[in-house]
Amino acid sequence: MIEAKQKKILILAVRAGELMMKSGAEIYRVEDTVTRICKACGIHYVDVFAMQTGIFVSLDTGDENSDMYTYVKRIEGVSTDLTKISELNRFSREFTTTDLSVEEGMHRLKEISHIQLPPFPLRVLGAALVSSFFSLLFGGGVLDFLCAFIIGAASYSASRILGLYSINFFIRGFCCCALAAFLALSISSMVPGANYNAIIIGALMIFVPGVAITNSIRDFLSGNMLSGLARATEAGLVAISLAAGVGMVLRLWYSIGGASL
Amino acid sequence: MMTLFLQFVFSLIAMLGFCVMFHVPVRHIPAAAFIGSAGWFLYQLCLYFHVSTIIACFLASCSVGLMSDIASRLLKDAATIFIIPGILCLVPGSGMYNTMLALVNGNLSQAAATGSRTLMLAGSIALGLLVISAAIRIVVSIARKAVNIAAKL
Numbered sequence: 443m444i445e446a447k448q449k450k451i452l453i454l455a456v457r458a459g460e461l462m463m464k465s466g467a468e469i470y471r472v473e474d475t476v477t478r479i480c481k482a483c484g485i486h487y488v489d490v491f492a493m494q495t496g497i498f499v500s501l502d503t504g505d506e507n508s509d510m511y512t513y514v515k516r517i518e519g520v521s522t523d524l525t526k527i528s529e530l531n532r533f534s535r536e537f538t539t540t541d542l543s544v545e546e547g548m549h550r551l552k553e554i555s556h557i558q559l560p561p562f563p564l565r566v567l568g569a570a571l572v573s574s575f576f577s578l579l580f581g582g583g584v585l586d587f588l589c590a591f592i593i594g595a596a597s598y599s600a601s602r603i604l605g606l607y608s609i610n611f612f613i614r615g616f617c618c619c620a621l622a623a624f625l626a627l628s629i630s631s632m633v634p635g636a637n638y639n640a641i642i643i644g645a646l647m648i649f650v651p652g653v654a655i656t657n658s659i660r661d662f663l664s665g666n667m668l669s670g671l672a673r674a675t676e677a678g679l680v681a682i683s684l685a686a687g688v689g690m691v692l693r694l695w696y697s698i699g700g701a702s703l
Numbered sequence: 704m705m706t707l708f709l710q711f712v713f714s715l716i717a718m719l720g721f722c723v724m725f726h727v728p729v730r731h732i733p734a735a736a737f738i739g740s741a742g743w744f745l746y747q748l749c750l751y752f753h754v755s756t757i758i759a760c761f762l763a764s765c766s767v768g769l770m771s772d773i774a775s776r777l778l779k780d781a782a783t784i785f786i787i788p789g790i791l792c793l794v795p796g797s798g799m800y801n802t803m804l805a806l807v808n809g810n811l812s813q814a815a816a817t818g819s820r821t822l823m824l825a826g827s828i829a830l831g832l833l834v835i836s837a838a839i840r841i842v843v844s845i846a847r848k849a850v851n852i853a854a855k856l
Contacts, residue, residue: 466783466787467781467783468783471781471783522725522726522787523725523726524725524726524727524728524783524784524787524788525726525727525728526726527781527783527784528728528731528780528781528784529728531780531781532780559726560723560726564723565723565724567720567723568719568720568721568722568723568724569720569724570720571716571717571719571720571723572717572720572721572724575713575714575716575717575720576717576796578713579710579713579714579717579743580797598724639800639804642800643796643797643800646796646797646799646800647717647791647794647796648724650791650794650796650799651794652787652790652791652794653725653787655790655794655825655828655829656783656786656787656790656832657783658829659829659832659833660783660786660832660836662833663833663836663837681799684799685799685800685802685803688800688803689803689806689807692803692804692807693807696807696808
C-alpha cells in the first residue's frame with residue numbers, strides 16, 4: 443500500500459512541476475516546488491533535475507527494503523501564463539504548510555491546469571495597445587498610432603493562427619514580422635505622412651524575446667547553466683528571426699522599387 | 704519634462720497590453736504595469752540628462768529588478784510575475800530594427816555599430832538583473848543571520 447501512495451505523490455509533484463514549466467517558470471522554482479511537495483508528504487530522499495524539455499525525479503523513503511522510484515516527464519510546448527505560475531506558487535505553499543491530502547492536491551492541480559488565457563479578442567487588444575503605444579514612444583505621430591494599432595492586432599492574430607498549426611517559433615516570428623513590415627510599408631506608401639519606422643518598431647515589440655532573456659538570466663544565477671544557455675540561445679534565435687523577417691521584406695520592397703528606404 | 708510625463712503614461716498603457724498578453728494575475732496588474740513603466744521612465748530620464756544609453760538601460764533594469772523583488776515580498780508572489788512584463792519595455796526592439804535597416808541599405812559600418820550597441824543593450828539588461836538579484840541575495844542572507852543572532856540573544 444505504501445508504494446501506491448508513493449506513486450501518487452510522485453505523480454502529483456511531477457504534474458505540478460510540469461504545469462509550472464509549461465507556464466514559463468524558472469528551473470529553480472520548478473525544482474524547489476517538486477522537492478517541497480515530496481518532502482511535505484514525508485519522503486526524505488528527493489532529487490530533481492529539471493530542464494525546459496523534461497523533469498526527472500527520484501524518490502526513496504529511506505527504508506532498507508523499499509524500492510527507489512524514478513519518473514521522467516517529457517515537456518512539450520512552452521508558453522507564458524503568469525497567472526498559472528502565481529496559482530501554482532500559492533498551491534505549493536499551501537500544500538506544504540497545511541495537511542492537504544494528495545487527492546485534494548491533485549484536484550487543485552486539475553483546476554489550475556484548466557485556467558484559461560484571457561479571451562482571444564482581449565489578447566489581440568493587448569497586442570494592439572503594445573504596438574500602438576510603442577510606436578508613439580519611438581517617435582510616431584497620431585497617424586502611426588492608428589496604423590500600428592491595426593498592424594499589431596493583425597500580426598498577433600497571424601502568430602496565433604500559425605500557432606494553431608504548431609509551426610515552430612522561428613518560422614512564426616519570421617512570418618509575423620514580415621507581415622507587419624509589409625503592411626507598414628504598404629500603408630505608408632498609400633497614406634502620406636505615415637512613418638513606417640515607428641510602426642514596424644511598435645509591431646516588433648510584441649514579439650521581442652523578453653521572457654527568454656529574463657528566464658535565462660535567472661537560470662544562470664541559480665546555477666542551472668544548461669537551461670540558462672538553452673534559453674539564451676532561444677532569445678538569440680527569436681531576435682534573429684524577427685530581424686530576418688523585417689529585413690527580407692524591406693529588401694524586397696527596395697528591390698521591387700517601392701518607396702526608397 | 705512634459706514629454707517625459709507623456710512617455711510615462713504611454714508606457715503605462717503599453718504595459719497594460721503586455722500584462723494582458725502574458726496573463727498577469729488581475730490583482731497584480733497595477734503593480735506590474737507600474738514597475739515596467741517606472742523602468743522606462745528612469746531610462747528616459749537618464750537619456751534626458753545625457754547619460755549613455757547603455758548605462759541608462761543598466762540602471763533601468765536594476766530598478767525593475769529591485770522593484771519586482773520588493774513587490775514580490777509585499778504581495779507574496781513570485782518575482783517573475785513582475786520582472787517579465789517589466790523588462791519587456793527595455794528590450795531593444797528599435798536597435799534590432801535599425802541594425803536591419805542599415806544592413807538592408809548596404810551600410811555595413813553603420814549596421815555593425817548599431818548591431819553591437821543593440822547587443823550591449825541586451826547585455827546591460829541582463830547585467831542589471833544579475834547584479835540586483837545577487838545583491839538582494841547577499842542582503843537577505845545577512846539580514847537572516849542578523850535576525851538569528853538577535854533571536855539567540
